Each structure stands twice: as C-alpha cells, then as structure tokens.
Amino acid sequence: MIGKRVVVMHPAYWEQAMGGAELQIYYLIKHLKTAGYEVHYVFEDKKRPYKNILNVQLHPLHPIKIKKTFGQRWFLYKAQLEKKLNEIKPDAIYTRFYSSWSGVAAQYANKNKCKHIWAVAHDNDVKSIYQKKAMLKPFNWIEYFFMKKTFKKAHHILVQNSFQQNALKKRFNREGIKLNQSAEFVEENLIRKSEDTITVLWVANLKPMKRPEKFLELVNVFKNHSNIRFKMIGRLDMDYKEAIDHASSIIGNFEYLNEISNADVNEELLKAHILVNTSDFEGFSNTFVQAWMRKVVVLSMNSNPDHILTTKKIGYVCPTVDLLAEKIEILLQNSELRKAMGQKAYINAVAEHNVEKNIDKVVSLMS
Incomplete structure (x- = not known):
C-alpha cells in the first residue's frame, strides 16, 4: 500500500476545529504520512487560518450556509465530493461522521475498486432512528437515506465499544470491528x-x-x-x-x-x-x-x-x-x-x- 492514495472526508479539519473525532483522524494521518501514503483531506472550510503541519493534500470546500431549521445539510455537498473523488481516484476512503458524506464514500468505493472504512463516533449513530428527535426535520431523512448506504456498503465499520458492536449487528447485520480509542504515549x-x-x-x-x-x-x-x-x-x-x-x-x-x-x-x-x-x-x-x-x-x-x-x-x-x-x-x-x-x-x-x-x-x- 505504500505510495497509494487515501482520502479522508470529514467536515472539520483539526487545525480549524478540534474535537475527539478530529484528534483520532490526526493520529491516523500522521501514521499514514510516516508510512509513505499519499493523503488527501476533504473538508468544509471554516474560514479559519491553518498551517498544514503534516503536509497533507488539502481540499477545502466552500461552506454552504443554510439555516438548520430543516436539519443537517451535508448532502448539499454531494456533487463537490463526487467531483473530488473522481479527480483523486483514491485506493481507500476513511470517514468518521454520521452524515451523507459517508454514504457518498460508500457508493464511490463500491463502484471504483476502492475500500471505504467508516468509524462510528457516537452511540447514537447506531441507535434506532425512532429514538432521534432529529428525524422530525426533513433534511435529516435525506442524511439517513445516505447513511443506510453506509451501513450496507461500507467495506469495514469500526466501533468503539460493545454496545455499538451489538447494535450494529442487531440493526444492520454487520460485524463491527472494535478498535480502542487511542492516545499518544506519555513517559x-x-x-x-x-x-x-x-x-x-x-x-x-x-x-x-x-x-x-x-x-x-x-x-x-x-x-x-x-x-x-x-x-x-x-x-x-x-x-x-x-x-x-x-x-x-x-x-x-x-x-x-x-x-x-x-x-x-x-x-x-x-x-x-x-x-x-x-x-x-x-x-x-x-x-x-x-x-x-x-x-x-x-x-x-x-x-x-x-x-x-x-x-x-x-x-x-x-x-x-x-x-x-x-x-x-x-x-x-x-x-x-x-x-x-x-x-x-x-x-x-x-x-x-x-x-x-x-x-x-x-x-x-x-x-
């Protein structure tokens, strides 16, 4: 795999907005770069300065501003995401977000001899849809439509705990790969x-x-x-x-x-x-x-x-x-x-x- 292309598609870039998901992505990309992979990062540009300390090939997307009255609007990036993937032609795609971006990645990967890995970020990601008040908003149904493709077509699904693993098996008959949350070693x-x-x-x-x-x-x-x-x-x-x-x-x-x-x-x-x-x-x-x-x-x-x-x-x-x-x-x-x-x-x-x-x-x- 050395020298092959990996695309990370995630709405936030850690130098603009850092959370737990972004930190885990940072660890992964740092490792990939050290191992000689060509890493591309597609993200929504938060219009904050960044230095690109890991020298990743960045692909900031111009933010689509729309009120969240009708729900999440990540599916509005579908055409831009597909264009980026067709340009880059990755060997693997990594997503760590419950959104249409993961569904887009799963669809592309299955059509283009590419691996898609989706990492579950929260317990709610695998809970019953009827438990989510968010589903009262119409845009969220579109997001869920894409996420169903993720559950069905992602080559590998990473989970953080046994609850997620069991829920994934029960709801989607998928075997989640349990991976411990990680931190860098401290002397x-x-x-x-x-x-x-x-x-x-x-x-x-x-x-x-x-x-x-x-x-x-x-x-x-x-x-x-x-x-x-x-x-x-x-x-x-x-x-x-x-x-x-x-x-x-x-x-x-x-x-x-x-x-x-x-x-x-x-x-x-x-x-x-x-x-x-x-x-x-x-x-x-x-x-x-x-x-x-x-x-x-x-x-x-x-x-x-x-x-x-x-x-x-x-x-x-x-x-x-x-x-x-x-x-x-x-x-x-x-x-x-x-x-x-x-x-x-x-x-x-x-x-x-x-x-x-x-x-x-x-x-x-x-x-």
Missing part, C-alpha cells in the same frame, strides 16, 4: 502533580449535549474550598456565555480557559487530578484516554464504555451532581486512593489505548 516520569491543590477539569465544546451547566452546578458546591480548583475548557456557545461569565466573576476557584489547542489540553491534564464528564452520551470520549494516560481519575455522569471505569477501578459513574460532589470529596480527602486509581488508569491506557498499537489495525484494513 511516566513526565507526570507530576501538586498535592497542595487538587485540580478538576471539564473538557468539551460547550453545547447542550455536553451539559456544561452540570459542571457549573458542581463548581458551586465547592466554591468555598481553597484546596480545590476547577477548570473548564472548550469552545463557547453564546447560550452559555452569561453563566460562564457569572461563575468566573463570583467563584474564586473556577477558571474558564476557552478553546485551547490539544497540546495545551494535554498540559492541563498532566497537572490535573480529576476529569469530569457530564455529557448525555458519548461513544468513547477521547478525553478519557488522554486523562488516563496522565494518571487522571475520570468521573462520568452517563458514559462508561464497556464498563471500563468501574471494572478497572479507574473512575466512577455519578448520575447526579450530588454524587459527583460526594466522590470528589472522597478523592480530595484520600490521596492514596486518588493516586492508586490514577496509577491503574495509566497502566490500562499504556496497555490498551496506546495509539501505536491501534492505528496499524486501521491501516491494515485499507489494503
């Missing part, structure tokens, strides 16, 4: 944490699905504690600006860092002791793995992929803010327990989630 001697002040992080883009308001409720519980500090990281949705500004102005041990680079997120995790996740749902949060690789204990309100937090004893599932506060108080008072859980998290991350051990599996599917 243990680089991990140093203060014992004077315990740092609690929240990392996600501020949007309703991530429920940032729950973290702010938690912060308020500990607002008078001098030995604990709360930091919130992520792109700000204006719907949350007032609440963030209010918390920042009256709570001395709370800090909002806004959106920062992935490298800076990792630096914050190196110093942190606890990561809190308040999302409604996740597939397998990339920040979990980044945290474990830095001896950070994870507290999650809903997400516990394959029961890892509880079976490996590297975190807690806390469905309420009160329970989050209770577990944080325990970890605050019991430094030995906190360190032991952090150490277990690190050992598990190195053994199961080291990016070098997982990316090769993806690349092997492209041949």
Whole structure:
C-alpha cells in the first residue's frame, strides 16, 4: 500500500476545529504520512487560518450556509465530493461522521475498486432512528437515506465499544470491528502533580449535549474550598456565555480557559487530578484516554464504555451532581486512593489505548 492514495472526508479539519473525532483522524494521518501514503483531506472550510503541519493534500470546500431549521445539510455537498473523488481516484476512503458524506464514500468505493472504512463516533449513530428527535426535520431523512448506504456498503465499520458492536449487528447485520480509542504515549516520569491543590477539569465544546451547566452546578458546591480548583475548557456557545461569565466573576476557584489547542489540553491534564464528564452520551470520549494516560481519575455522569471505569477501578459513574460532589470529596480527602486509581488508569491506557498499537489495525484494513 505504500505510495497509494487515501482520502479522508470529514467536515472539520483539526487545525480549524478540534474535537475527539478530529484528534483520532490526526493520529491516523500522521501514521499514514510516516508510512509513505499519499493523503488527501476533504473538508468544509471554516474560514479559519491553518498551517498544514503534516503536509497533507488539502481540499477545502466552500461552506454552504443554510439555516438548520430543516436539519443537517451535508448532502448539499454531494456533487463537490463526487467531483473530488473522481479527480483523486483514491485506493481507500476513511470517514468518521454520521452524515451523507459517508454514504457518498460508500457508493464511490463500491463502484471504483476502492475500500471505504467508516468509524462510528457516537452511540447514537447506531441507535434506532425512532429514538432521534432529529428525524422530525426533513433534511435529516435525506442524511439517513445516505447513511443506510453506509451501513450496507461500507467495506469495514469500526466501533468503539460493545454496545455499538451489538447494535450494529442487531440493526444492520454487520460485524463491527472494535478498535480502542487511542492516545499518544506519555513517559511516566513526565507526570507530576501538586498535592497542595487538587485540580478538576471539564473538557468539551460547550453545547447542550455536553451539559456544561452540570459542571457549573458542581463548581458551586465547592466554591468555598481553597484546596480545590476547577477548570473548564472548550469552545463557547453564546447560550452559555452569561453563566460562564457569572461563575468566573463570583467563584474564586473556577477558571474558564476557552478553546485551547490539544497540546495545551494535554498540559492541563498532566497537572490535573480529576476529569469530569457530564455529557448525555458519548461513544468513547477521547478525553478519557488522554486523562488516563496522565494518571487522571475520570468521573462520568452517563458514559462508561464497556464498563471500563468501574471494572478497572479507574473512575466512577455519578448520575447526579450530588454524587459527583460526594466522590470528589472522597478523592480530595484520600490521596492514596486518588493516586492508586490514577496509577491503574495509566497502566490500562499504556496497555490498551496506546495509539501505536491501534492505528496499524486501521491501516491494515485499507489494503
């Protein structure tokens, strides 16, 4: 496969907008470039500057602006995507997004002796369509029409956990290939944490699905504690600006860092002791793995992929803010327990989630 062409089709390019999916794509492309592949990246241009540090052949698409009243509009790019694929003539296509883009990729691949690999990003991607309020919007039915082609025609479907694997088999009779979420290896001697002040992080883009308001409720519980500090990281949705500004102005041990680079997120995790996740749902949060690789204990309100937090004893599932506060108080008072859980998290991350051990599996599917 060395020298052959791989196309990544994904609406966001990591140097313009970084999330968990974009980070995993970055790891994959970095590996492909090192191995000598010709990599093309097709994405919706967010009109933000970028440097192209990996020297990828970029194909920015001019954004199609339309209100989301009728649903997602990714299918409007169909003609542009097909034109790009016909120009590039890839040997393999990789998508990591529930959208018509994956359906376009699956159709092209089946007609042109090309492999298409689709990676499931969220549990909702494989849930019953009738559970999705989004289907009340007509454009989303068009997106679903294309996604049915993905489920049927993608050569390989990657899943993050057993729930996704089982749902894929039950709904579409497809065998999902389970692949661990990955993070780059961190030398243990680089991990140093203060014992004077315990740092609690929240990392996600501020949007309703991530429920940032729950973290702010938690912060308020500990607002008078001098030995604990709360930091919130992520792109700000204006719907949350007032609440963030209010918390920042009256709570001395709370800090909002806004959106920062992935490298800076990792630096914050190196110093942190606890990561809190308040999302409604996740597939397998990339920040979990980044945290474990830095001896950070994870507290999650809903997400516990394959029961890892509880079976490996590297975190807690806390469905309420009160329970989050209770577990944080325990970890605050019991430094030995906190360190032991952090150490277990690190050992598990190195053994199961080291990016070098997982990316090769993806690349092997492209041949």
